[in-house]
Amino acid sequence: MTIKLVALDIDGTLLTSDGRVTPEVFEAIQEAKAQGVHVVLATGRPRSGVLHLLKELQLDQPGDLVITFNGGLIQDVHTGETLYEEQLSYEDYLDIEYLSRKLLVPMHAITKTGIYTANRNIGKYTIHEAKLVQSDLFYRTPEEMEQHTILKCMYVDEPERLEELLPAIPADFYERFTIVRSAPFYLELLPKTVNKGFALLQLASKLNLSPDQVMAVGDQENDQAMLEVAGLPVAMENASPELKHFAKKITRSNDDSGVAYALRKWVLR
Numbered sequence: 001m002t003i004k005l006v007a008l009d010i011d012g013t014l015l016t017s018d019g020r021v022t023p024e025v026f027e028a029i030q031e032a033k034a035q036g037v038h039v040v041l042a043t044g045r046p047r048s049g050v051l052h053l054l055k056e057l058q059l060d061q062p063g064d065l066v067i068t069f070n071g072g073l074i075q076d077v078h079t080g081e082t083l084y085e086e087q088l089s090y091e092d093y094l095d096i097e098y099l100s101r102k103l104l105v106p107m108h109a110i111t112k113t114g115i116y117t118a119n120r121n122i123g124k125y126t127i128h129e130a131k132l133v134q135s136d137l138f139y140r141t142p143e144e145m146e147q148h149t150i151l152k153c154m155y156v157d158e159p160e161r162l163e164e165l166l167p168a169i170p171a172d173f174y175e176r177f178t179i180v181r182s183a184p185f186y187l188e189l190l191p192k193t194v195n196k197g198f199a200l201l202q203l204a205s206k207l208n209l210s211p212d213q214v215m216a217v218g219d220q221e222n223d224q225a226m227l228e229v230a231g232l233p234v235a236m237e238n239a240s241p242e243l244k245h246f247a248k249k250i251t252r253s254n255d256d257s258g259v260a261y262a263l264r265k266w267v268l269r
Contacts, residue, residue: 001210001212001213001231002213003214003232003267004037004038005037005038005040005203005204005207005209005214005215006032006039006040006214006215006216006217006263007040007041007042007067007203007214007215007216007217007226007230008039008040008042008217008259009041009043009196009217009219009220010041010043010045010050010053011043011182011183011219011220012183012218012219012220012236012238012239013217013218013223013236013258013259014041014053014259016254016255017254017255021053021057024257024260025257025259025260026056026057027260028257028260029058029059029260030058031268032263032267033059035268035269037267038065038207039057039059040059040064040066040203041054041057041059041066041067042066042071042196042200042218043066043067043068044069044070044152044182044186044188045068045132045133046068046069046110046112046133046151047066047068047073047112048133048134048135049068049132049133049134049135050066052134054077060077060078061077062078063078064077064078065077065083067196067203069151069152069190069194070178070180070182070190070194070196071190071194071195071197071198071199071200071225071226072085072086072087072151072152072190072199073086074199074202083203084199084202086151086190086191086193087149087150087151088109088150088151088152088153088189088190088191090145090146090150092150092153092177093109093142093145093150093153094142095173096109096177096189097109097118097142097145097153099173103155103168105157105161105162106122106123106125106155106156106157107119107123107155107156108123108126108129108153108154108156109145109148109150109152109154110135110150110152110154111148111149111151112151113136114137115129115130115133115135115138116137116140116148117138117139118139118140118141118142118145120139122137122139123156123157125156125157125185126156129156129186151190152188152189152190152194153188153189153190154186154187154189155186155187156185158185159184159185162181162184162185162187166187175192177189177190178190178191178192178193178194178195180195180221180222181220181221181222182221183220188222195222195226196218196222196223196225196226197224197225197226197227197228197229198225198229199226200214200226200229200230211229211230211231212231213231214229214231214232215230215231215233215234215262215266215267216229216230216233216234217234217236217251217259217262218235218236218239218243219235219238219239219240219243219254220239220240220243221240221242221243223239223243224242227243227246228246232248232249232266233246233247233248233249234247234248234249234262234266235247235249236250236251236252236253236258237250237251237252237253237256237258238253238254238255238258249262249265249266
C-alpha cells in the first residue's frame, strides 16, 4: 500500500551527529510533501526544541502536525492547536522526584514552557537538554511545582550510572509510567498511555489513514512503539541493535542522509 504518512524521529535520525539537516534530506522531504505525503516529526523534545526545524523543513504550513514529548502532545504546527495531550499528576511528580533523591540521580521535569529541576546543583545533562531544545531552565522546589502542568520527567546522568540504577526502580513505576531511554544519558518517565506509537495511531486516524499507509523511522528505544505500529518500520543503520529487531527495513545512517534514502526508496514515486 502507498505510504501517505511518514513519522521521523529527530536526534540520531533526521539530524546528523553534529545536528544538521543535510541538503539531501531537505530535498527528499520537500518531494514527499509535493506528492501529498504527510511528513511529521515525532520526538521526545518539547515544542520549543523543534520549532526551528519545522521552519527549516517547511513543515510549519497549514495542515502540518507534530508529535512532541515522546507522544505526550500532538499539535497543529500552523495554529498551535492541541489535538492530544497527556500529563503527569503532581503526585506522580513527587514520587519520581523522591526516587531521584533516593537514587542520587539528577532529575528534571518538563512543561510546555520550560524545564524545571529541584537539584540545587543542576546536572550537566539538564543544562545540555535545555540548550538542545532551546528551553528556559528553572530551579524550583517540589512544593513550588504543584501548579505546573508536567508532561514528562527525566533522570539524566552518565550512561553507566543510568544502567546501574535501572534495577533499583520499583516495579510499580513500570506499571504506572512509560519508562524509556531516549539517549544513553536520558531515562524518561511519562504517563503510562504515552508513547510515540499510540500518538502515531491517533494521528493516522485523524488523517483517515490505515497503519499500512504509515512509515516510521527511528534509532533509539523510545522509537520502538512507533515502529511496532507502522506498516513500514524503518531503523537507521546507526540504530541500537534492539531497535533493529522491530524494523522491516534498515536505511543508511543519519550521517549518510538515511532519511532521504528511506524516502526515495520506499515512499517517493
